[in-house]
Amino acid sequence: MRPAFSLIVFTTLSGLGFGLAAILGLGLIMAPTPQWWVIYNGVALALIGAGVLSSTLHLGHPERAWRAMTQWRSSWLSREGVLAALTTIILLGFAAEGYAEGHGNLKIGIAVALLSLATIWSTAMIYASLKTVARWHHPLTPFVFVGYAISGGLVLAAALDALANGGISLLAQPALMGLISTAIVTMIWTKQAGAEGSGSTPESATGLGNLGEVRMLMPPHSEENWLQHEMGFVVARKHAAKLRLFSVTLAIILPAVMVYSAAASSAMLVLAAITHVIGVMVSRWLFFAEAKHTVMLYYGARH
Amino acid sequence: MTDMPAPSEKKLGLVIDLDICVGCQACVVNCKEWNTAGYGAPLSDVNAYGDNPSGSWLNRVHTFEAGKGAEARVVHFPKSCLHCEDAPCVPVCPTGASYKRAEDGIVLVNEDWCIGCGLCAWSCPYGAREMDPAEGVMKKCTLCVDRIYNDTLDEEDQIPACVRTCPTSARHFGDLGDPNSDVSKLVAERGGFDLMPEQNTKPVNKYLPPRPRRQAADDDTSVDLVALAKTDEPSGFWSWLDKTLDRL
Numbered sequence: 001m002r003p004a005f006s007l008i009v010f011t012t013l014s015g016l017g018f019g020l021a022a023i024l025g026l027g028l029i030m031a032p033t034p035q036w037w038v039i040y041n042g043v044a045l046a047l048i049g050a051g052v053l054s055s056t057l058h059l060g061h062p063e064r065a066w067r068a069m070t071q072w073r074s075s076w077l078s079r080e081g082v083l084a085a086l087t088t089i090i091l092l093g094f095a096a097e098g099y100a101e102g103h104g105n106l107k108i109g110i111a112v113a114l115l116s117l118a119t120i121w122s123t124a125m126i127y128a129s130l131k132t133v134a135r136w137h138h139p140l141t142p143f144v145f146v147g148y149a150i151s152g153g154l155v156l157a158a159a160l161d162a163l164a165n166g167g168i169s170l171l172a173q174p175a176l177m178g179l180i181s182t183a184i185v186t187m188i189w190t191k192q193a194g195a196e197g198s199g200s201t202p203e204s205a206t207g208l209g210n211l212g213e214v215r216m217l218m219p220p221h222s223e224e225n226w227l228q229h230e231m232g233f234v235v236a237r238k239h240a241a242k243l244r245l246f247s248v249t250l251a252i253i254l255p256a257v258m259v260y261s262a263a264a265s266s267a268m269l270v271l272a273a274i275t276h277v278i279g280v281m282v283s284r285w286l287f288f289a290e291a292k293h294t295v296m297l298y299y300g301a302r303h
Numbered sequence: 304m305t306d307m308p309a310p311s312e313k314k315l316g317l318v319i320d321l322d323i324c325v326g327c328q329a330c331v332v333n334c335k336e337w338n339t340a341g342y343g344a345p346l347s348d349v350n351a352y353g354d355n356p357s358g359s360w361l362n363r364v365h366t367f368e369a370g371k372g373a374e375a376r377v378v379h380f381p382k383s384c385l386h387c388e389d390a391p392c393v394p395v396c397p398t399g400a401s402y403k404r405a406e407d408g409i410v411l412v413n414e415d416w417c418i419g420c421g422l423c424a425w426s427c428p429y430g431a432r433e434m435d436p437a438e439g440v441m442k443k444c445t446l447c448v449d450r451i452y453n454d455t456l457d458e459e460d461q462i463p464a465c466v467r468t469c470p471t472s473a474r475h476f477g478d479l480g481d482p483n484s485d486v487s488k489l490v491a492e493r494g495g496f497d498l499m500p501e502q503n504t505k506p507v508n509k510y511l512p513p514r515p516r517r518q519a520a521d522d523d524t525s526v527d528l529v530a531l532a533k534t535d536e537p538s539g540f541w542s543w544l545d546k547t548l549d550r551l
Binding site (some may be wrong): 001025056058059060061062064065067068069070071073074075076077078081126129130131132133198199200201204205206207208209210211212213214215216218219220221222224225226227229230231293294298299 | 305306312316321331355356357359360363364365366367369370371372375377378380382391393394395396397398399400416417418419420421422424425426427428429432433434436438439440493496497498499500501502503510512528
């Protein structure tokens, strides 16, 4: 699948924003002043906003994006839209309500946390529900998304906490645990997801298997078409191993080391959050680039 | 709502005969011709006269080779939307633009609602949907819904453009929900099959397999075409003329 930049930015930033919102909702970091409370919630809202804005860039008709809120009964994309909007509204209320005291109402906060998790889950389910892409159609796919969102949220919350309150954040330890759990889930997912293929072959795609092996003799058109462009992305799959190493190093190992180091200053924690985001983007790039779609079986692929 | 309607009694669709399709691409061209001026936005092309032309098409003919050696067969393979009973492209649509008609099972896109997110194309295992490069909305085969119910056309034209134009009658149109329809009988008789049945989409369109080869002729009955083509040596006047001309 073609790794569209807009979708990489969308899933990474909105995931991180909702991850941070969940941690704010649970009241895991305290704001020393109302200004810091605004910054905490502002960072979460800005990340969510940037992510959602980026996702609309992917659309052929962004001006009709509101229509995507209507089919929540059947469509994970629609559910994602509804939940993202609802969570954002409640987060705004939570932030406004807690302004004076520097922390929000716990009941509303728990709602924010649960809705944030549900939003991240539905973002992942947009991909995980597609039977046509074996790599995505795996029970661990949503856990990978939630893992990155929560561990990223914890790293970011630790950085904000250290910046606001000076010195070491108590969230460093949970952030480390989050990163390690995410690494384990991602490793299992990377090994298992799509390993057995989609179950479809050029023989089942054409129904000509009883004649023997089926090979493409001529494509339907002389030049690449939209389907091949969108779903036949193969560029740089050969660099997958290297990119995976980059991604794990930037998203997990470096932030884990920085968060864990006794000298974890606020600057170090901010750096940890930044390398984490870059690492997650690389992993999202791989998420798309390594995914194979059954339609390519009609275009000479065998997987 | 993009919830699937209850399975319709009437299931309009195509039956495509892989035995006789010659890969002439006439159905591809007539489909584009009709649909660029018919239902919804035109089917646009990008760089049509340049180095790397592309554009949206609702029907494409692939060519495959199946089997090995002397038994290998070349099979031309037209492919358009299969109007699946369990169409995965319908429930994934976030706007309700993608829908399956309850009355005849045709899968359509309401282009005024489509936001061009492309998720329906991702969910289709067959590649039946293509994003229009100019309009930014999803295009797909409509089963020529604007022909088949169009009383202003002559009766013989009230069938999909691809079926109307096929010079070898490799494409058939009809109600596959009715076991007594011509298309259903054809499917039963010829062993029509589904594409990618393992994807559980329950396609309405069926494909007819290439017929088995005739028994390979053995030595006794085989005809030596080279021998047949050989003419007798000239004799008489023609022999004289031949030799005389040779001498000149």
